[in-house]
Amino acid sequence: MTTGLTLDAVTVRARGRTLLDCVSLRVAPGDFVAIVGPNGAGKSTLLRVALGLLRPDSGHALVDGQDVSELSPRERAARLAWLPQRLEAAEPITALEQVVSARYRFPESRRASETAAHKALAEVGAGSFAMRPITELSGGERQRVAVAGLLAQETPLVLLDEPANFLDPAHQLELYTRMGHLWRAGRGILCVTHDVNVLSHAHAPGTRAPRVVGLFQGRVAFELSHDAPDLGERLGELFGVRMLATAVDGHRVFVGLPRSGGAP
Amino acid sequence: MKVWILLAVCLAACAVAPFIGPGFSADSADFIFWQLRVPRTLMAMLVGGTLSLVGAVYQSLFANPLAAPSTVGTTAGATLGALVAIILGARLAPGGLPLITAAAFVGALGVSLVVAAIAAGRRVRMNDVVLAGIACSMAAGALATGLQFSADSAELMAATRWSLGHLPQVGYSGVLLLTPFAAVTVVGLLALTRALEVFIAGEEHAESQGVPVRRVRTVAIGLGALGVAACVAWCGPIAFVELIVPHLVRRTLGVSRRVLLPGSVVVGAAFLALCDASARVILPGRELPVGVVTAALGAPLLVSLVARSRS
Incomplete structure (x- = not known):
């Protein structure tokens, strides 16, 4: 297999x-x-x-x-776990509840799910807003919560x-x-x-x-x-552009340029 | 803490409800209290709890705050069934309440199953299901209006009375008949709490997290239809309860499904019991249909809550 x-x-x-x-x-x-x-x-x-x-x-x-x-x-x-472009937040549930829902696949108690969710939130540095409604989080904070969900799903x-x-x-x-x-x-x-x-x-x-x-x-x-x-x-x-690779601090970066070389 | 206070208030409301109403003489006290008021209050609790829970579940499921049994066709189907029974049954078997009940039940279930079948499709958006529900409601409503148009005045009066929503039972037969339906609906839907929590982030996300989305929504709509059909069959379409109560709970206790769903059952039971009790005292000597009271009390309450949370 x-x-x-x-x-x-x-x-x-x-x-x-x-x-x-x-x-x-x-x-x-x-x-x-x-x-x-x-x-x-x-x-x-x-x-x-x-x-x-x-x-x-x-x-x-x-x-x-x-x-x-x-x-x-x-x-x-x-x-398989999935991280979408943006977490839909139809309702002001807490970040913790959001991450707990990623534990759905585990046949475990609520308490066990919450423990795992707290751990995942702490791991991504989101422990401090575990109890805040996700609708009040910034885009970056919300995506961190989504990553915590990804971790909590353990795939x-x-x-x-x-x-x-x-x-x-x-x-x-x-x-x-x-x-x-x-x-x-x-x-x-x-x-x-x-x-x-x-x-x-x-x-x-x-x-x-x-x-x-x-x-x-x-x-x-x-x-x-x-x-x-x-x-x-x-x-x-x-x-459909000209793309050049260059290295900055050992990181590979690609820059898109017009195909003709000069101004487009 | 807030949860326990609300629970205590609701239980107290249910306990007090049978005592509210015009006074009665000592010799009729036993009959009025035990044969009229207590079964009526029990009926109100069953109906209120079931309708509110179904409303809360539909709102979660459709991710739409306007989704309710009355907007996805269940109520209109029941009304159509009841009208058919009133107009045909009045000619065939006068005073046949069980016939009306059975017909309303069949009507509600029929329309709901059409909607549930649509919801069971593989690539269906929930908004399409709401749309289909509204279309079914309109079709059933049009048929019902047609029937009313061809009815004579006695039938029309009976139909109007039924469609206002009422809790007319004497004795315990209604309570006994409704209990199994309400129990199956409430227990079944509360068992879906965990899955409905996952639904909040969208259906595809829920599916990726392991929720059998199609099965959950088919079961939820089916169970909801069963419970609502049973309630509407006995009591007529009691307006707004299923829409107002979940919003009251949402705005006081929060949106967490673990609070919202059981909270809707308890608050809904107390809300309808109180509305029924008020229906006895608002107009001295006459009794208003409870559907009028729920709308009159519930709508301003909801509006004030919405307005307050905006500011």
């Missing part, structure tokens, strides 16, 4: 459009795979298929060798859907650094983003590099290491 998440020739069509075209991908525990691509490339669709929220028209999404759509929600929640695989989209640079740095720690601690991470530079926060200098998968119009355009010399060039093709 293969552990981890495997997408096997996944194709998704909707209203005559092909959203994903024969996409194959593997994320084992201990892998960091970043899906990058322009808007509308199929990144979110790919994540929804991996989560079992969307059934592919052909191909399979497998978790630990089993089809995700055949797993019960509880079994799936034991293997070997973590799926991130542009989790830093609404965060300021300090919170982006914090979030991706934490994801880097989770990765090096042995979790498998699948991260969807259109901002390739956030990955440098997860990639501590001198350690293994994340894998970068370029998605374009529903197809895998390339799969390269974050270290690969031609990554900038390939990213530029993907986004």
